[in-house]
Amino acid sequence: AQSVTQLGSHVSVSEGALVLLRCNYSSSVPPYLFWYVQYPNQGLQLLLKYTSAATLVKGINGFEAEFKKSETSFHLTKPSAHMSDAAEYFCAVSLGRGNEKLTFGTGTRLTIIP
Amino acid sequence: AAGVIQSPRHLIKEKRETATLKCYPIPRHDTVYWYQQGPGQDPQFLISFYEKMQSDKGSIPDRFSAQQFSDYHSELNMSSLELGDSALYFCASSWAGPGELFFGEGSRLTVL
Numbered sequence: 001a002q003s004v005t006q007l008g009s010h011v012s013v014s015e016g017a018l019v020l021l022r023c024n025y026s027s028s029v030p031p032y033l034f035w036y037v038q039y040p041n042q043g044l045q046l047l048l049k050y051t052s053a054a055t056l057v058k059g060i061n062g063f064e065a066e067f068k069k070s071e072t073s074f075h076l077t078k079p080s081a082h083m084s085d086a087a088e089y090f091c092a093v094s095l096g097r098g099n100e101k102l103t104f105g106t107g108t109r110l111t112i113i114p
Numbered sequence: 115a116a117g118v119i120q121s122p123r124h125l126i127k128e129k130r131e132t133a134t135l136k137c138y139p140i141p142r143h144d145t146v147y148w149y150q151q152g153p154g155q156d157p158q159f160l161i162s163f164y165e166k167m168q169s170d171k172g173s174i175p176d177r178f179s180a181q182q183f184s185d186y187h188s189e190l191n192m193s194s195l196e197l198g199d200s201a202l203y204f205c206a207s208s209w210a211g212p213g214e215l216f217f218g219e220g221s222r223l224t225v226l
Contacts, residue, residue: 032213032214034214041222042219043204043217043218043219043220044157044204044217044220046214046217049214051212051213051214090156090157094213094214094215096213097210097213098210100145100147100208100210100213100214100215101147101159101162101170101215102147102157102159102206102215103159104156104157104158105156106155106156107156
């Protein structure tokens with residue numbers, strides 16, 4: 001079985017500051033890891049994914065994440081927060097090709113302070 | 115590029131009524147997944163189908179049923195609706211190539 005834990009249900013950062021959203025995973029096999037963003041009353045948008053290739057993954061809107069096996073982590077970062085980044089962020093894990101079912105974390109609500 | 119299509123986008127029902135949600139996967143995708151996201155919650159896996167057969171089952175209530183048809187579209191049937199069934203229901207599809215799910219925009223069910 002696989003799972004992800006997102007530390008911090010709410011994170012607030014000032015506009016222009018570093019964004020760091022934490023995600024730790026547990027998996028019996030090498031995982032595929034994903035970050036999704038969800039704006040109010042909207043669907044899930046894929047930000048980026050790790051599928052066992054490069055450990056540093058760059059996504060849309062200036063976000064990136066680094067897969068660290070030794071720390072079982074896949075934290076999401078963005079160097080400079082923008083007001084439009086305010087949303088709910090979900091980390092998710094799957095077992096990869098042929099078993100794409102996702103297990104989501106509980107989410108982190110990101111608030112940007114002007 | 116074609117995306118996953120869900121209908122209806124919004125649905126309002128009374129308690130004890132029945133609702134049906136439809137999902138049209140991306141062409142040539144062979145697996146469909148259903149997720150339920152309650153208010154302020156993370157998406158919870160309900161059920162999946164591979165090549166029209168149920169492939170996995172999660173926390174789907176017995177009042178719910180689903181199937182995948184010969185054209186690969188899927189329907190989620192919900193009976194004896196309860197207030198707690200109010201949620202956003204996502205459908206996703208996949209094939210083994212890219213190793214990821216492609217989500218629809220969701221169907222928002224409100225039970226009054």
